[in-house]
Amino acid sequence: MPPIIDVNHLSKEYELGRSINRENLRELVMRNLNPSEWGKTPEKKSKQSRKFWALDDVSFEVARGDVVGILGRNGAGKSTLLKVISKVTDPTKGSITLRGRLGSLLEIGTGFHPELTGRENVYLNGAILGMTKSEIDGCFDAIVDFSEIGRFLDIPVKRYSSGMYLRLAFAVAAHLNTEILIADEVLAVGDIAFQRKCLRKMSEVARQGRTVLFVSHNMAAVADLCSRGIVLDAGKLTFDGSAKEAIHLYIGMMFQKHGTPNHLIDLRGALDRRSPQGKFLQAIELYTGHDEPLVQGLFVGGRLKVRVHFNLPFATSVFDVGLGFNNTVGQRVFTAHTLFEQDRDPSLVSGPQVMVCEIPSLTLVPGDYVLRVWLDVGNTEADLIDSAARITVLESDFYGSGMLRSDGMFVLDQRWSLGS
Amino acid sequence: MPSSFEVTIRPHRGWQPIDLREIWLYRELLAFLVWRDIKIRYRQTLLGALWAVLQPLIAMLIFTFIFNRLAGVKSDGPPYPLFALAGLAPWTFFSTAVSQSSNSLVSNQQLVSKIYFPRVFIPLGSVGALLLDLGLSLILLALLMVHYHWPVSLNLLWLPVFIVAAVLAASGVGLTLSAFNVSFRDVKYAVPFLIQMGIFVTPVIYPIRYIPGHWKILMGLNPMTGVVLGFRYAILGSPSPWPVMGLSLAVSVVLFISGLLIFRRMERRFADII
Numbered sequence: 001m002p003p004i005i006d007v008n009h010l011s012k013e014y015e016l017g018r019s020i021n022r023e024n025l026r027e028l029v030m031r032n033l034n035p036s037e038w039g040k041t042p043e044k045k046s047k048q049s050r051k052f053w054a055l056d057d058v059s060f061e062v063a064r065g066d067v068v069g070i071l072g073r074n075g076a077g078k079s080t081l082l083k084v085i086s087k088v089t090d091p092t093k094g095s096i097t098l099r100g101r102l103g104s105l106l107e108i109g110t111g112f113h114p115e116l117t118g119r120e121n122v123y124l125n126g127a128i129l130g131m132t133k134s135e136i137d138g139c140f141d142a143i144v145d146f147s148e149i150g151r152f153l154d155i156p157v158k159r160y161s162s163g164m165y166l167r168l169a170f171a172v173a174a175h176l177n178t179e180i181l182i183a184d185e186v187l188a189v190g191d192i193a194f195q196r197k198c199l200r201k202m203s204e205v206a207r208q209g210r211t212v213l214f215v216s217h218n219m220a221a222v223a224d225l226c227s228r229g230i231v232l233d234a235g236k237l238t239f240d241g242s243a244k245e246a247i248h249l250y251i252g253m254m255f256q257k258h259g260t261p262n263h264l265i266d267l268r269g270a271l272d273r274r275s276p277q278g279k280f281l282q283a284i285e286l287y288t289g290h291d292e293p294l295v296q297g298l299f300v301g302g303r304l305k306v307r308v309h310f311n312l313p314f315a316t317s318v319f320d321v322g323l324g325f326n327n328t329v330g331q332r333v334f335t336a337h338t339l340f341e342q343d344r345d346p347s348l349v350s351g352p353q354v355m356v357c358e359i360p361s362l363t364l365v366p367g368d369y370v371l372r373v374w375l376d377v378g379n380t381e382a383d384l385i386d387s388a389a390r391i392t393v394l395e396s397d398f399y400g401s402g403m404l405r406s407d408g409m410f411v412l413d414q415r416w417s418l419g420s
Numbered sequence: 421m422p423s424s425f426e427v428t429i430r431p432h433r434g435w436q437p438i439d440l441r442e443i444w445l446y447r448e449l450l451a452f453l454v455w456r457d458i459k460i461r462y463r464q465t466l467l468g469a470l471w472a473v474l475q476p477l478i479a480m481l482i483f484t485f486i487f488n489r490l491a492g493v494k495s496d497g498p499p500y501p502l503f504a505l506a507g508l509a510p511w512t513f514f515s516t517a518v519s520q521s522s523n524s525l526v527s528n529q530q531l532v533s534k535i536y537f538p539r540v541f542i543p544l545g546s547v548g549a550l551l552l553d554l555g556l557s558l559i560l561l562a563l564l565m566v567h568y569h570w571p572v573s574l575n576l577l578w579l580p581v582f583i584v585a586a587v588l589a590a591s592g593v594g595l596t597l598s599a600f601n602v603s604f605r606d607v608k609y610a611v612p613f614l615i616q617m618g619i620f621v622t623p624v625i626y627p628i629r630y631i632p633g634h635w636k637i638l639m640g641l642n643p644m645t646g647v648v649l650g651f652r653y654a655i656l657g658s659p660s661p662w663p664v665m666g667l668s669l670a671v672s673v674v675l676f677i678s679g680l681l682i683f684r685r686m687e688r689r690f691a692d693i694i
Binding site: 083084087088092095096101124128166245310 | 425426427428430431432446448449452456459460463464501529530531534535536537614685688689692
């Protein structure tokens with residue numbers, strides 16, 4: 001069977017600084033009034049017009065039923081790729097063949113009109129997404145149920161809270177019944193509970209054997225939904241393989257970008273910090289296993305050792321260090337703190353210090369976690385860095401069952417038996 | 421549900437034909453866009469759809485007073501208020517349709533840059549939505565004719581032809597201007613001015629017989645000349661010069677086709693520069 005999506009040497013060129021270099025209306029008219037200029041392309045006014053390839057010779061195939069995650073930094077060309085596939089913009093070179101009806105969700109709620117009621121917007125948005133009226137009629141109740149809008153259905157959406165608005169918008173999009181679905185960051189909406197519901201819906205879609213292209217910065221979602229991953233970097237396709245490998249590659253790229261290719265992270269120049277008493281935090285080191293530097297990630301249930309370097313400008317014994325593990329949706333899943341340690345050394349210290357935290361078994365589910373580090377001196381906040389490091393937890397057979405599945409946030413030791 | 425559906429996306433250059441199959445596939449969306457424009461046009465207004473009637477009605481009253489009473493402009497047969505309204509109804513439709521459709525792409529930026537459907541629907545939807553207003557002002561005209569005991573003839577059968585011509589003219593101009601408006605926001609400033617001038621080169625206020633002989637045919641190059649003359653011919657039975665109307669009708673068709681072609685040619689860059 002031929003692939004359902006066939007991308008062939010696709011390139012897309014954009015021009016920067018177009019507003020300066022572009023022909024203005026007067027020049028356009030003058031050029032077209034001169035018959036000798038007809039059929040010619042306009043000369044570039046300035047040699048400085050900077051062009052760049054948002055997509056550069058990208059080729060790949062997608063088989064029917066594949067769920068493909070597209071990864072890359074901001075500006076790598078992910079959104080451009082989806083825009084070209086969904087016909088929003090023309091490619092500059094190359095071609096794409098689609099062998100199925102395509103639904104695109106580059107943004108949820110496209111075409112929602114604030115003056116129209118929820119009910120009216122469901123129909124309008126559905127039609128814009130390519131559904132027929134009878135198709136929308138068919139799933140209208142399901143959409144309303146899913147959105148939890150209830151009695152607000154018949155008031156204008158401009159009176160909705162942003163959460164309600166997003167829920168309704170996602171609900172319409174989720175019921176799009178095309179063979180190919182392409183989605184860009186649609187999951188980044190609403191509260192945690194609704195995000196979970198969206199994710200469940202997405203994996204339901206993926207299991208129905210439909211073909212999905214999925215762009216997201218939420219690695220947990222990509223790992224959960226996608227079987228295959230494609231990594232783009234500066235418009236070029238740099239990796240095409242399993243989702244798991246693609247995620248590792250992408251995380252590696254992210255760390256390179258942040259200039260911390262290793263386990264030692266310099267905190268002195270950290271931007272997202274709050275330092276009421278001063279920039280005391282200096283660096284952190286991350287280790288796993290038998291003190292191997294943590295670079296690629298650690299496996300579920302693996303050992304984590306964090307060494308926090310900081311300065312104490314005066315002698316004190318009242319100071320504490322905290323480590324917060326936030327998941328990619330910004331939810332705190334675990335906090336480690338020196339207050340929980342019973343055998344603290346009570347002596348007075350000053351100058352450079354290292355506080356070592358050891359977690360024998362980090363039982364967080366696979367995914368990315370952002371590490372927040374803070375230092376309290378004299379029981380008040382001294383220095384805090386919001387995203388000091390990113391820790392990737394990799395899939396492993398934690399339970400020894402041969403299965404990698406792990407829903408929820410933690411894996412915990414458990415025993416099961418048939419009771420009497 | 422596997423299907424034999426297959427499309428290939430590749431770079432487009434030069435003039436593009438209209439993809440009729442695609443238009444057919446998306447036909448319901450056009451209806452939805454028209455419905456949306458109608459729904460939202462008079463939302464949160466006190467008078468609602470009355471505005472559609474008030475505009476030509478008040479213009480008719482003012483024109484009757486200034487041009488007929490003060491300046492002594494005569495109609496071509498029927499009472500001047502009927503004459504003026506029969507011209508103002510299609511003119512108001514045309515001018516509103518052009519100004520709204522020429523702005524339609526820019527005011528629907530999100531639709532253009534985030535999703536694909538036949539984009540001609542955006543300006544065409546704006547034009548389509550105004551047909552309701554045209555219908556309402558024609559009802560007003562009918563009531564006025566009853567008031568003046570002015571008879572209707574079989575000429576009325578011609579009315580659909582001129583309504584179609586008005587739609588083609590407004591769509592043609594709207595498509596072209598909306599496409600240019602994406603790159604050149606000059607359009608936004610030029611359109612109100614052009615419309616203001618337009619009423620003077622269209623026989624809305626005065627009858628065509630005021631125009632000297634050979635200039636008449638030049639008036640025919642204005643597509644709205646034929647539409648206005650046609651409305652009066654069909655509804656009021658006014659005498660109308662067919663060569664001028666025929667030329668106007670042809671210009672409407674040409675404008676529509678060229679509008680579609682220009683739009684299609686510029687369409688591929690919309691999402692990048694809007």
